[in-house]
Amino acid sequence: METLDIKLPQMALLYGLCLLPWLLLWLIGLRLSRDIGVGILRMSIQLALVGIYLKTLFDLNNPWLNGLWILAMLLVADFSILRRAGLKVRYFVLPTFIAIAFSILLSTAYLVILVIQPAHFYDARYIVPLAGMILGNCLQGNVIALERFYSALRKNENEYTTFLMLGATRWEAVRPYFREAVKAAINPTIAGMATMGLVSLPGMMTGQILGGSEPWLAVKYQIAIMICIFTSATLASIINLKLSLAIAFNAFDVLRDEVIEKS
Amino acid sequence: MLPIIRFDQVSVTAHDKTLLAHISFTLFAGDKTVLCGKSGSGKSSVLRTLLGLHPLKSGMVYFQETPLTPASVQNIRSCAAYIGQEPILGADSVREALLLPFQFKIHRGHQPTEDQLIEVLQRLQLPKDILKQNCKRISGGEKQRIALARGLLLGKKLYLLDEVTSALDADSKQVVFDVFSDPQLTVLSVAHDPEWLERCDIVFELEAGRLTEVRRHGNP
Known part of the structure; x- marks a missing residue:
């Protein structure tokens, strides 16, 4: 059984889901845009790097x-x-x-x-x-x-x-x-x-x-x-x-x- | 007679602050000594240094004429009883507190009998049902007497007392005086209580970590 791939447009759609909590936080007066942005960006970059090195490790073994x-x-x-x-x-x-x-x-x-x-x-x-x-x-x-x-x-x-x-x-x-x-x-x-x-x-x-x-x-x-x-x-x-x-x-x-x- | 405690030109510093400066004195078995001076003059530091809790900057401390070293520190710690203003009993119930030291390897196998426990409590005018009480629910004065009882049960001959009569009423104070009138017990104390000072035969006056005066009077 193959796992279904998440294509790039769908990934973009996924990031869009974050707009909902961001909007709610903004409405209740919590200005966390910078923290949220940095958090999501760091997570994405770090995991992308993990993906690259894990792929390399698995390939070389x-x-x-x-x-x-x-x-x-x-x-x-x-x-x-x-x-x-x-x-x-x-x-x-x-x-x-x-x-x-x-x-x-x-x-x-x-x-x-x-x-x-x-x-x-x-x-x-x-x-x-x-x-x-x-x-x-x-x-x-x-x-x-x-x-x-x-x-x-x-x-x-x-x-x-x-x-x-x-x-x-x-x-x-x-x-x-x-x-x-x-x-x-x-x-x-x-x-x-x-x-x-x-x-x-x-x-x-x-x-x-x-x-x-x-x-x-x-x-x-x-x-x-x-x-x-x-x-x-x-x-x-x-x-x-x-x-x-x-x-x-x-x-x-x-x-x-x-x-x-x-x- | 060999001295029991000897401070030879002892200097101690902590965090760049001088706690003791060139302190020298000698105590013999049975001496009742009191350290006096203003707050911060170094009285408690003398007791802590003797127990190896402050590293020496210079000079040497001797216990039974053996230099205080990492190898010999256990000797003084097991021979001396330290009782502070608010003694820490380290257990839930009074009975557990009295028996606590007998869990340690050095005292294992010397656990007192029930009769010995009651006898020591009676000597210090404490009721025997205090054994069941929680240590958190007894008064400061009772805590001091329980700590003293623990020292007596361990057969200690050297007592390092830090303001030990501060929380005691007149009757309890008399009980403590009676205990320490035993000529076999050596006392090095910190106190302000005039009655206590009167009963000690040597008074050391400290100022800014220096020993400024030594007064000797009659035996208690």
Whole structure:
């Protein structure tokens, strides 16, 4: 079953649909024309570029090029996680990279090599979109984990110090905040799994169905990707937080001010 | 007798501000000491520095004649009880707060019995049903006595007290005075309370991070 193409005039028609919300926003006095215009333009250009490079990757299907692409995605995610979590990139770039690279590579390799089993494990059609989807979700989890952990620690500095004074080691003293941060990081994924299919149809499944796949096959892929997202988000959050502890504290177990980005 | 605490020309700065400048003093086991001075004179910084919470710019702090280093800091932290103006109990109920330190590896296996819990509460004139109460619902004075009870249960001999009598009524204050009259307990405190000052045998006067005067009087 072929997916119907959207021709250029129809694409133009699609953009025309945006005029309706724009008009409504204008009528209620919200002057967002510039933001809407920039948003739509950026989305279109970015996705057009994605289309070009994905096409190139799929055509070449070179294991090194595919690997290089995953490496680039990991690096971008690494910087993005730290900026959004309010931590200084130069201190945490390595632990975050190790955490996300290990988790993404493990879950993607597990899914592709053991579960899907394509002719070539490096097949761009599988590893690039799957690693991208897992990484995207893992990124959100890591931002929440790091942000929650370090803001809780700063907010509860006196409590943390009290634990140290009562004889706790650094790990024992940070453990309550560590648990809360990991819980906050994986809760959206767990909640997403619990309501999947009831509240909305997941994007990947919808895409596959529109692409001509049988619903059952799309369901199986959706389950596979959700399990990998859950696994990698949990692993990456825990590894990332644990590795960051060695950098964020001085030798006397005091949180170093200089590792946190000034807000 | 070896000193229990020794500050040797200790200077501490934080964010380019001098907190302590060339502070030197020595405390022996059983000394009851109080740090006095205006707000910002560095009284609390002395306590925090002793606990390794401020990096030293110069000089050295010794605990039981061992220099304070990352490797030895756990020793003073596990030997000293720090009790602040509004102590943090770190648990929901009073019972959990009292038992909290016994979850940590260093104190595991030394959990007090029910009788020991009640005995320490009685010593501090706290009713035994306070054990069931939520820590958020007890007064500042009760919190201070619970923090003190925790120190006593841990068998601590060194007490670092920051305005510990500020939230106590006359009776509770007397109870705290009685506890610290034990000659085995060493006290380094921050206080303004004249009654407390009178009961301490050494008074350190601080001004802008400098030790300006040391007064010694009779034992409490």
